[in-house]
Amino acid sequence: MSHFSYQDGVLCAENTPLAQIAQQFGSPTYIYSKAALVENFSAYADACKQHGRNDETALVCYSVKSNSNLAVLNLLGKLGSGFDIVSGGELLRVLAAGGSPRKVIFSGVGKSREEMQLALSHDILCFNVESIPELHRLNAVATEMGKKAAVSLRVNPNVDAKTHPYISTGLKDNKFGIAYEDTLTTYRVAAALPNIEVVGIDCHIGSQLLDDAPLLEAVDKLIELIDTLDAEGIHLHHLDIGGGIGINYDNDQPVAVGDYLARLFAKIDAWRKQKHGGAPIKVLFEPGRSIVGNAGILLTEVQYIKHGETKNFAIVDAAMNDLMRPAMYEAWHGVLPVQQRDSAVATYDVVGPVCESGDWLARSRELAIEEGDLLAIMSAGAYGMTMSSNYNTRGRAAEVMVDGDKVHLIRKREAASDLFALESLLP
Ligand code: LLP
Numbered sequence: 367m368s369h370f371s372y373q374d375g376v377l378c379a380e381n382t383p384l385a386q387i388a389q390q391f392g393s394p395t396y397i398y399s400k401a402a403l404v405e406n407f408s409a410y411a412d413a414c415k416q417h418g419r420n421d422e423t424a425l426v427c428y429s430v431k432s433n434s435n436l437a438v439l440n441l442l443g444k445l446g447s448g449f450d451i452v453s454g455g456e457l458l459r460v461l462a463a464g465g466s467p468r469k470v471i472f473s474g475v476g477k478s479r480e481e482m483q484l485a486l487s488h489d490i491l492c493f494n495v496e497s498i499p500e501l502h503r504l505n506a507v508a509t510e511m512g513k514k515a516a517v518s519l520r521v522n523p524n525v526d527a528k529t530h531p532y533i534s535t536g537l538k539d540n541k542f543g544i545a546y547e548d549t550l551t552t553y554r555v556a557a558a559l560p561n562i563e564v565v566g567i568d569c570h571i572g573s574q575l576l577d578d579a580p581l582l583e584a585v586d587k588l589i590e591l592i593d594t595l596d597a598e599g600i601h602l603h604h605l606d607i608g609g610g611i612g613i614n615y616d617n618d619q620p621v622a623v624g625d626y627l628a629r630l631f632a633k634i635d636a637w638r639k640q641k642h643g644g645a646p647i648k649v650l651f652e653p654g655r656s657i658v659g660n661a662g663i664l665l666t667e668v669q670y671i672k673h674g675e676t677k678n679f680a681i682v683d684a685a686m687n688d689l690m691r692p693a694m695y696e697a698w699h700g701v702l703p704v705q706q707r708d709s710a711v712a713t714y715d716v717v718g719p720v721c722e723s724g725d726w727l728a729r730s731r732e733l734a735i736e737e738g739d740l741l742a743i744m745s746a747g748a749y750g751m752t753m754s755s756n757y758n759t760r761g762r763a764a765e766v767m768v769d770g771d772k773v774h775l776i777r778k779r780e781a782a783s784d785l786f787a788l789e790s791l792l793p
Contacts, residue, residue: 432654570608662747685718
């Protein structure tokens, strides 16, 4: 069920009219639905429970990069979520939001020494390590600190995720993960390092996957590796399948999270029964988009209607700096008028004020609009605000979270003075 819908011809977030939010907080503004976030997280948590998992045998580590607002992290943390981070900054966000470091896993190909120190000082659950040099650096940092770093190796299973090439990560020529053929040698190196404790294996093959077949194929490959390692005396306690489940942007039909998890757990249970006397292995997930993507929209106001020689433009007050996805991936986002009009429909490109031809949010859309109208850019909750920038010295949008008929400001709109506050003139 969508938590953004028309009620008496007026587009609402839960029970709150979007026009009311624009009046109170201005535009552009990111708007999230609390109910949608809870529902999307629960799809994972409930499926885990349904298949006999508890906190010891399954952990959903929400991927912070998809939407890192403290209120979002705090809400998910309270629901029991762990967190998948890719920087020291994201760890500090999780801590500031009250998240437990014992439920944090640290992914990414380029962890610095300082980031390793920070994560070790908070005893995070696990580092997802992506190369041998990284293993050596982590071992050295842990030794200096008198700690042991829990490690999972990110394996590149060489599975085609069949998604946009920019967000496909599990193929051979991607920078991510350890090549499948090198996995055993890398585990041997890890197991021999004194301040590394090998605990798991992980992969992440890509994002916006509509079908779970590539994920299940990747699991088969991880299972094979776990058994091979077992025979060598390297026993793994967890298997992390990454994130990647897609959402509906444009009549897409992504696999339901519950169905995916049912197939995944069935596969894992059958394997454990056959080869390990039914002993469980902990399963980790790193979902981002499927939790926040459809829980957020970007609200924007039409500044001008411009009739060009070959096209009509709706020039709005949101731009590529607010929502990069169309400019970067030619991503499609639905555009809904906040107030429906009876007037004639025309075809528009919805564009922003930034000085780039690539600054568009939607192309060739049939809309009945006038100057001053509000538009909702749909499915913008994931990789929206987190990828935004200050290009053209544009302050980033405000963020609010709606809970029924209540609206909470969860990030103030940036003022121009905030943008140059860290800069200084020559003496
Ligand atoms: N785990 C790792 C290691 C990842 O790299 C990612 C996303 C996730 C989990 C979460 O994946 P999700 O469940 O959200 O698919 N900016 C792009 C998406 C980049 C995804 C990067 N990695 C976009 O706007 O489509």
